[in-house]
Amino acid sequence: MHALNREPFVETVAAVSKISATDVTKVYSTKKSQFVALDRVSFHVDAHEFVSFVGPSGCGKSSLLRIVAGLETMTTGSMSISGHEIDGPGADRGMVFQSYTLFPWLSVRENIEFGLTLKGVPLFEKRAISDHFMELVGLHKFARSLPKELSGGMKQRVAIARALANNPEVLLMDEPFGALDPQTKNSMQELLLRIWEKEKTTVVFITHDIEEAIFLSQRVYVMQAHPGTIRKEIVIPPGLRAVEDVKDSESFMKLKKQIISLIGHHEE
Known part of the structure; x- marks a missing residue:
């Protein structure tokens, strides 16, 4: 497998937050009740960074991404791209869904x-x-x-x-490989990393696959459900990713167990 340089992208100036979110809350209302999908979620994604959100079903991962995309509005809170408040879809964001939408x-x-x-x-x-x-x-x-x-x-x-x-300044990906067979999924992960390394587009990636999140990302936000909140931010060591057999390494498995524990603790 092609080994990639996954060291953080270095510029002549300090990294700038491409996406900044503060206390984002999303409430869905029906005739009979209200459902809090996201509760005071705050996070940042730096320019040229690859960041994943992982968590159980119902934790609000896709809702959060759709707010970043401008396809949904938040109930309260603030979210900006390059310092400008998000008020709808824009050419500065590209989106890839699980369904191919061609x-x-x-x-x-x-x-x-x-x-x-x-x-x-x-x-x-x-x-x-x-x-x-x-x-x-x-x-x-x-x-x-x-x-x-x-x-x-x-x-x-x-x-x-x-x-x-x-x-686009930001590439938003909502479980893009979720419908693929394991072998194709692995090859697509490797391809995406090569593209990211070449293009240096900022990537926000949503997945329920913990191994995928660790393998692809520089940082992982672990979410929990009911309501959707960020439980922990995990920085992935640069030397751990995108090399042959890394998913079977002791360090990789340790991180995977940590994330499983974070998700499972809330579900128990």
């Missing part, structure tokens, strides 16, 4: 170029951008293929390429 009538290239077409990007520039990202995700030979002709892993590669083609 346009079935468009080819791989056309799917990747979709956002660029809406922006009115000139044809020669669109082609250069789509060529770059098709090469990056290993799909340059499938430029004319339709989604129905692709495997699940290939469809998700198209979705990642499409999100990155718009040059």
Whole structure:
């Protein structure tokens, strides 16, 4: 397996928080009752950082990501990107869901170029951008293929390429590999790390897979449910990730057991 340099990204100035959230609360109301999905959640994600949120079902991971994306509004609290309050969706954020959300009538290239077409990007520039990202995700030979002709892993590669083609400041990923078989999932994790290392996009990743969170991330926020809160922030040692057989190492297993304990303690 390709070993990646997972040392934190270093700039000539101190790292700047790309995303900052303070006391974010989300309450869903029905005719009969109210449900607190998130209760005073605070966190930060630095520029160029890869951060995951992990926790049990019902802990509000996806709701939190949708608030970052501007697809939902918080009930109380504040959240900003690069110092600007989030007030809706924006081109500064790209999103990849567990479902592939590709346009079935468009080819791989056309799917990747979709956002660029809406922006009115000139044809020669669109082609250069789509060529770059098709090469990056290993799909340059499938430029004319339709989604129905692709495997699940290939469809998700198209979705990642499409999100990155718009040059977002932040890539938001909601359990993007959850529907894939284990072997494809592992290869997609490795691909994502290579892309992250090359592009240095800030990544916020939602998963219920503890091993995936440790393997991919520089930091992991462990959440608990009822209501959704952050139980603990865990910094992943740089030398622990993205090397051959790391998931079987003693250090990796120790971190995994710690996170399982944090999640399980609340559920008992």
